[in-house]
Amino acid sequence: MVCDTCIVRFTARPQLATTSRGIPLVALGAYRGGLRALILAAKHRSAHAVIRRLGGALRDAALPWGDVIAIPVPSSRPGFLARGYGLGSTIARAAELTVANCLLMDDLGTQRGRHRTERRRRTIHVGSRRPPIGSRVVIVDDVMTTGASIDAATDACVRVGLRVVGVLVVAIAEQRTTAPFIA
Numbered sequence: 512m513v514c515d516t517c518i519v520r521f522t523a524r525p526q527l528a529t530t531s532r533g534i535p536l537v538a539l540g541a542y543r544g545g546l547r548a549l550i551l552a553a554k555h556r557s558a559h560a561v562i563r564r565l566g567g568a569l570r571d572a573a574l575p576w577g578d579v580i581a582i583p584v585p586s587s588r589p590g591f592l593a594r595g596y597g598l599g600s601t602i603a604r605a606a607e608l609t610v611a612n613c614l615l616m617d618d619l620g621t622q623r624g625r626h627r628t629e630r631r632r633r634t635i636h637v638g639s640r641r642p643p644i645g646s647r648v649v650i651v652d653d654v655m656t657t658g659a660s661i662d663a664a665t666d667a668c669v670r671v672g673l674r675v676v677g678v679l680v681v682a683i684a685e686q687r688t689t690a691p692f693i694a
Contacts, residue, residue: 517545525572528683531658532665534650535677537572539565542654542682550653550681554590554598562598566605569651569679573608576649576677580642581608582668584652584660585616585635602681603651611648613641614664635663637671644672649679656684 526538540546549565552558573579583599591597603610617634642648650664655678665675 517549520545525568526683530655530661530665530678532662532675534665534675536655536661536680536683537569537677538655538680538683539568539572540682542656542684546682553602554594554653557594562601563605565681566602566607569602569681570606570608573606573649573677573679576647578647579608579676580646580648581606581610581651581679582614582642582648582664582673583610583612584650584664585612585614587616598653599651602653603679606651606679608649608651611640611642613638614667635660635667637667637673641671642673646673647676648673649677650675651679653680654682654684655680 526540528536528538530536542550549558549561553561553565573581581603583597583603585591586594586597586599597612600610600612614635615638648668650661650668652661652664655661661678661680665678668675
């Protein structure tokens with residue numbers, strides 16, 4: 512379970528940044544301490560209560576973008592097989608957003624321990640079950656570390672005519688941000 516005090520701590524003031532593509536990004540906070548522990552619980556212990564609470568906080572953060580479709584960054588094959596679900600997709604559903612699982616990834620395995628240049632080798636493209644051309648979409652992921660997956664997802668959506676209006680992540684690894692948090 513996640514106590515109300517913890518949720519308030521992580522959701523009271525979402526962090527704002529931009530991706531390297533200039534897309535507005537909202538994160539609940541930095542990937543450290545309690546928020547890191549919650550994300551790891553969601554990833555490795557299938558902590559569905561954690562996912563629901565974090566998703567609710569992201570729903571509130573997405574309100575300024577209006578009616579949007581959430582496009583989750585796909586989980587790595589090993590991550591998906593270990594959990595049985597895609598974390599980005601589950602978070603987007605918990606945020607009560609309309610979800611389009613249309614991104615497909617050339618899987619290179621887990622990204623853990625890879626540098627930005629290695630992470631950029633991962634190719635993401637949009638499958639046939641995509642929203643209509645011109646749809647307003649937000650990219651959803653659990654953690655932005657280098658931004659490579661978010662950039663690849665953004666580029667793939669733009670190539671097929673989708674309008675990426677924002678990015679929602681639970682946390683951002685501060686030491687590797689492409690743009691600083693805006694208080």
